[in-house]
Amino acid sequence: MRSKMSDILDVVTSKGLTYQQKLYNLANIAERLLDPREILEYTDEEMMYIENDMICDLNEGYAIYRPRYIVPDYYVLLSKGCKFLDLKPPTDLDELLDSLLILYNHVPSITSFPVFIGDLDKLMEPFITDEEKDYIKIKRFLNHVDKAIPDSFCHADIGPEKTKAGELILRAIIELENPTPNMTIRYDKDITPRDFALKAAEACLRVSKPSFSNNKKYYSDLGDHRIVSCYNALPHGGGAYTLPRLRLGTIVKGVRSLDELLSDRLPKVTRAMASMIDKRIRFLVEKSNFFETSFLVKEGFIKRENFSAMFGIVGLADAVNYILKLEGLNEKFGTSKRGDEIGHSILKVISDIANSHEGVYCERTNNRYLLHAQVGASLSQEDYDNTPAHRIRVGEEPILPVHIRQASPFHEYFTSGTGDLFALDQTYLNKLDAVLDIIEGAFASGARYITTYLHNTDLIRVTGYLVKKSDAFKAGQGHATLRDTDILGYGTNDRAHVFERRVRVDGK
Amino acid sequence: MENKAVVNRIIPFSNVDGPGNRLAIFFQGCNISCIYCHNPETINRCISCMACVSGCPSGALKTCDEGVIYDEKVCTECDRCIKTCRYNSSPRAKIYTVDELYKIIDDYKLFIRGITVSGGEPTLQAEFITELFKRVKPLGLTCFVDTNGFFDRERISGLIEAADKFMVDIKAIDNIDILCGTTMKNNIENLKYLLRLNKVYEVRSVIIQDYMDVENTLFTVASILKEYPEVIYKLIRVHTQGLRDEQKEKVKDKVPSAEYVRQLGEKIRDIGVRKVELII
Ligand code: SF4
Numbered sequence: 199m200r201s202k203m204s205d206i207l208d209v210v211t212s213k214g215l216t217y218q219q220k221l222y223n224l225a226n227i228a229e230r231l232l233d234p235r236e237i238l239e240y241t242d243e244e245m246m247y248i249e250n251d252m253i254c255d256l257n258e259g260y261a262i263y264r265p266r267y268i269v270p271d272y273y274v275l276l277s278k279g280c281k282f283l284d285l286k287p288p289t290d291l292d293e294l295l296d297s298l299l300i301l302y303n304h305v306p307s308i309t310s311f312p313v314f315i316g317d318l319d320k321l322m323e324p325f326i327t328d329e330e331k332d333y334i335k336i337k338r339f340l341n342h343v344d345k346a347i348p349d350s351f352c353h354a355d356i357g358p359e360k361t362k363a364g365e366l367i368l369r370a371i372i373e374l375e376n377p378t379p380n381m382t383i384r385y386d387k388d389i390t391p392r393d394f395a396l397k398a399a400e401a402c403l404r405v406s407k408p409s410f411s412n413n414k415k416y417y418s419d420l421g422d423h424r425i426v427s428c429y430n431a432l433p434h435g436g437g438a439y440t441l442p443r444l445r446l447g448t449i450v451k452g453v454r455s456l457d458e459l460l461s462d463r464l465p466k467v468t469r470a471m472a473s474m475i476d477k478r479i480r481f482l483v484e485k486s487n488f489f490e491t492s493f494l495v496k497e498g499f500i501k502r503e504n505f506s507a508m509f510g511i512v513g514l515a516d517a518v519n520y521i522l523k524l525e526g527l528n529e530k531f532g533t534s535k536r537g538d539e540i541g542h543s544i545l546k547v548i549s550d551i552a553n554s555h556e557g558v559y560c561e562r563t564n565n566r567y568l569l570h571a572q573v574g575a576s577l578s579q580e581d582y583d584n585t586p587a588h589r590i591r592v593g594e595e596p597i598l599p600v601h602i603r604q605a606s607p608f609h610e611y612f613t614s615g616t617g618d619l620f621a622l623d624q625t626y627l628n629k630l631d632a633v634l635d636i637i638e639g640a641f642a643s644g645a646r647y648i649t650t651y652l653h654n655t656d657l658i659r660v661t662g663y664l665v666k667k668s669d670a671f672k673a674g675q676g677h678a679t680l681r682d683t684d685i686l687g688y689g690t691n692d693r694a695h696v697f698e699r700r701v702r703v704d705g706k
Numbered sequence: 707m708e709n710k711a712v713v714n715r716i717i718p719f720s721n722v723d724g725p726g727n728r729l730a731i732f733f734q735g736c737n738i739s740c741i742y743c744h745n746p747e748t749i750n751r752c753i754s755c756m757a758c759v760s761g762c763p764s765g766a767l768k769t770c771d772e773g774v775i776y777d778e779k780v781c782t783e784c785d786r787c788i789k790t791c792r793y794n795s796s797p798r799a800k801i802y803t804v805d806e807l808y809k810i811i812d813d814y815k816l817f818i819r820g821i822t823v824s825g826g827e828p829t830l831q832a833e834f835i836t837e838l839f840k841r842v843k844p845l846g847l848t849c850f851v852d853t854n855g856f857f858d859r860e861r862i863s864g865l866i867e868a869a870d871k872f873m874v875d876i877k878a879i880d881n882i883d884i885l886c887g888t889t890m891k892n893n894i895e896n897l898k899y900l901l902r903l904n905k906v907y908e909v910r911s912v913i914i915q916d917y918m919d920v921e922n923t924l925f926t927v928a929s930i931l932k933e934y935p936e937v938i939y940k941l942i943r944v945h946t947q948g949l950r951d952e953q954k955e956k957v958k959d960k961v962p963s964a965e966y967v968r969q970l971g972e973k974i975r976d977i978g979v980r981k982v983e984l985i986i
C-alpha cells in the first residue's frame with residue numbers, strides 16, 4: 199500500500215515506538231511514497247487489487263533495494279572469515295560468537311534485521327571444548343541476540359543431527375525464556391536421535407521453541423534449504439526476493455458462486471500477483487544494484503542464483519466460510535467436509551497458476567514462485583476477515599487428532615512454508631514421548647511444520663513468531679516495547695484471539 | 707452373530723494410558739464398584755428406565771422402543787444425564803462391532819503408538835477385545851489392557867495371549883469388599899501370573915485411608931515388583947474432584963497427606979522397586 203506524507207509526522211510523534219522503530223518506519227514510508235505505476239510499471243489493474251485490499255504487499259515498498267529474506271551461508275565465515283568486515287576465520291568459540299554478532303549487523307531483510315542467523319549448533323560444534331564454560335558463553339550469546347536483534351522473525355536452525363552444541367543451546371533457551379531467536383529443529387526421525395528429539399520437544403513445550411520441521415519433505419521439495427523468519431523454507435545461501443499475499447477472505451467478497459470465484463475472480467487476481475512479483479524482482483535484480491554491491495554476494499555468503507520468490511495466501515478459512523454460507527450450509531471450515539473440498543479447490547487454482555507462470559531470476563526453483571501460507575498481519579481493516587494461512591479460525595477447531603488430519607493435506611501446497619500450532623496442557627510435559635508421536639504422525643500424514651506450546655506459558659507463538667503475552671498486551675495499550683513484533687502480536691490477537699487457542703487436554 | 711460390545715467412550719489421543727500417544731477405548735461394565743470411582747457411569751449397562759431423557763437440556767436424548775437414542779451432534783457434554791442416572795450407567799454409550807472400532811483406529815494409526823482398552827473392566831469383554839487386538843496388531847500398534855486384576859485366567863486366556871501388556875490397578879489386598887464391594891480376591895495372584903509372562907507395563911494403587919490396608923497392599927506389591935525392574939509402580943493420592951456428592955462425603959476425610967504419599971514412595975523404593983511414580 200502507498201504511504202502518505204502525513205504518515206511521516208504520525209511516526210515521528212508516536213508514543214508507542216522506540217527511536218529505532220521510528221527510524222525504520224520512516225525509511226519504510228519513504229519506500230512507499232513513490233508511485234509503483236511509475237517506478238515498477240504496475241498496471242492500473244494491479245494497482246486496483248492493492249488498493250481494494252485483495253492483494254497485500256505487506257508494505258514491502260516500491261523502491262526495492264534488498265531482498266525480503268536473506269539466508270546467508272554462514273559456513274563461509276568458518277572457512278574464509280569476512281574480508282569486508284575484516285574478520286579472520288574463527289579459531290575458538292569466543293571468536294566465532296563475536297564474528298557472528300558482527301556479521302548479523304550487516305545482513306539486510308525487509309525489517310532490516312537478519313531473518314536467519316545460521317545453523318547455530320553446527321557452527322558452534324567444532325569449538326566446543328568445555329561444556330560448562332561453553333554453556334555460559336552460548337547463553338550469553340543467545341541473550342545478546344534477543345536484545346540486539348529486537349525482531350522475533352530472527353530465526354536459528356538446529357538439527358537434524360544431534361550435537362553437543364545443540365544440547366547446550368536447548369538448555370540455554372529454556373533458561374532464558376526469550377522470544378528471539380525463533381528456532382526450528384530440522385527433524386528427520388531417521389537421522390535425529392530420539393533423546394535429542396525429546397529434549398527439543400520439551401523445550402518446545404516450555405518456551406515454544408524449537409518448532410519441528412519435516413526435513414525429509416522439505417529436502418525433497420527444495421534441496422538444501424533453511425527455515426527462516428516465521429517458518430519460511432528457503433534455499434540456503436540465497437533467500438526470497440519478495441512475498442506478496444492474496445487475501446482470500448477479501449477476494450471472495452461479493453462473488454455469487456464458487457464457480458465465479460474459481461473461474462473468474464481468483465485467476466484474475468492471482469495472475470496479477472504473479473506479474474507484480476515479476477516486476478518487483480526485475481527492479482531489484484536489474485536496477486537496485488543490490489547484487490552488485492553487497493559484500494555478502496561478493497564473498498559467497500549468498501548467490502543471486504539461490505533466490506526465489508514467495509507466493510503468499512492468507513484467509514483460506516474465511517473464503518471457505520463465505521462459500522459454505524452461499525451454498526446454504528451451516529458449517530465452518532475445519533469441521534466441514536465440503537469446506538475442505540472448497541479449500542482444496544481454491545488452492546488448486548492458485549497453485550496451478552503459480553506453477554505455470556514463468557518466473558524471473560528464479561532458476562534455483564525451476565523459474566517458479568513458491569506457494570507460502572502467510573501467517574497474517576494487521577495492516578488493514580480487511581485483515582480482520584483474513585485468518586492466518588489455511589488455519590481454522592480460533593475457537594472453531596475440532597479436537598486435536600481431527601484437527602491435525604484436517605490440516606496436514608493443506609501443507610502439501612506450500613513449498614516455501616506453512617505451519618500449524620497446537621497448545622497442549624501441562625500433562626504432556628511428563629509425556630514427551632506422546633508429543634513426539636503426535637509430531638511424527640503429523641509428518642507421516644504429510645505435514646511440513648508443527649509447533650506446540652503449553653497453554654500457560656508467557657512466551658507464546660502468535661502466528662509463527664514468538665512474543666511474550668505480557669509484552670504484547672503492553673504494546674496494545676500504547677507503550678513502547680523493545681520488539682516491533684510485540685505490536686504485531688497485539689494486532690493479531692485482537693483479530694484472531696490466538697492467545698485463546700484451544701488447549702489440548704488428552705485429545706480434547 | 708457378530709461380536710459387539712458397548713463402549714462408553716473413545717479418546718483418540720491419550721497420554722496417560724501407557725507409553726506414548728495412545729487411543730483409549732473405555733468399555734461399559736464393571737465387576738466391582740469402588741468408593742472413589744471417578745467414572746461410575748461406566749459400571750452398568752443402561753436398563754432403559756428413561757429417567758435421563760427429559761433432563762437433557764439440549765435435546766440430545768430421545769426415546770424409542772429399544773431404549774434411549776443419543777444424538778452426539780447436539781450433545782454439549784454437560785454430563786447432566788450421567789448425574790441423573792441412578793444405575794451407574796450412561797445413555798451416551800454406543801454399541802460397536804470389531805470392524806467399526808478397527809476403522810476408527812486405522813484412521814489414527816499414524817499418530818499413535820498403540821491402543822489401550824479400559825473401562826469399566828475390559829476383561830469382561832475379553833472375547834471381543836481379543837478379536838479386536840488380532841485385527842489391530844498388523845497395523846504395527848501395541849495393545850494394552852487396563853484391568854483391576856479381578857478376572858478368571860482360564861476364561862480370558864486368549865486375551866492374555868493377544869495383549870502386549872497389562873496395566874493392573876491393585877485396589878487393596880484385605881477387606882476388598884469395603885472399598886470395592888466385591889468378594890473376589892484373586893488380584894494379586896493374577897498380577898503375579900501376568901508378571902511371570904512378562905505382560906505387565908505398570909501397576910497402580912490409589913491411596914485412601916481407612917477403606918484399604920494401605921501399607922499391606924503397597925508393600926506386598928512392592929516386594930513382588932522388586933523382581934521386575936522394568937515395571938512401573940504408580941501411587942495415586944485419592945482426590946475428590948469430580949466425585950458425586952455422596953462419594954465426596956465418604957472420601958473427603960480419607961485423603962492422605964502428600965507427605966505421607968511421598969514417604970510411602972520412599973519405602974517402596976527402599977524395598978527395591980526401581981520405577982516409582984507419584985501422582986499427588
Ligand atoms: S451430556 Fe447428557 S444431558 Fe448433557 S447434553 Fe449430552 S446427552 Fe444431554
Ligand code: SF4
Pocket residue numbers: 751752753754755756757758759774790791792793794795796797
Ligand atoms: S442411562 Fe441410566 S437413567 Fe438413562 S435410561 Fe439408561 S439407566 Fe436410565
